[in-house]
Amino acid sequence: MKNNKKYDVAILGWWHNSNYGSMLTYYALKKAIENLDYSTLMVNESMGYPNVINCLMMHQE
Numbered sequence: 370m371k372n373n374k375k376y377d378v379a380i381l382g383w384w385h386n387s388n389y390g391s392m393l394t395y396y397a398l399k400k401a402i403e404n405l406d407y408s409t410l411m412v413n414e415s416m417g418y419p420n421v422i423n424c425l426m427m428h429q430e
Contacts, residue, residue, distance in 0.1 A: 377407035 380402075382395050399409050 375408075376410040378402050379410045379412050381412045383413065 380395060380399055383391065395411065399411060402409050
């Protein structure tokens with residue numbers, strides 16, 4: 370099943386671990402953005418940020 374929904378903001382982070390402060394921070398950010406009437410998508414980055422940076426650099430070339 371394909372998800373064709375579009376979001377205004379994607380929040381990239383690591384919150385699926387035992388760091389409850391991290392989870393609360395991302396949740397608070399999500400709620401703050403939604404209070405500004407933007408739709409949000411929370412993306413868990415399991416591969417680490419260096420991989421994201423490499424991916425972004427490849428798209429700029």
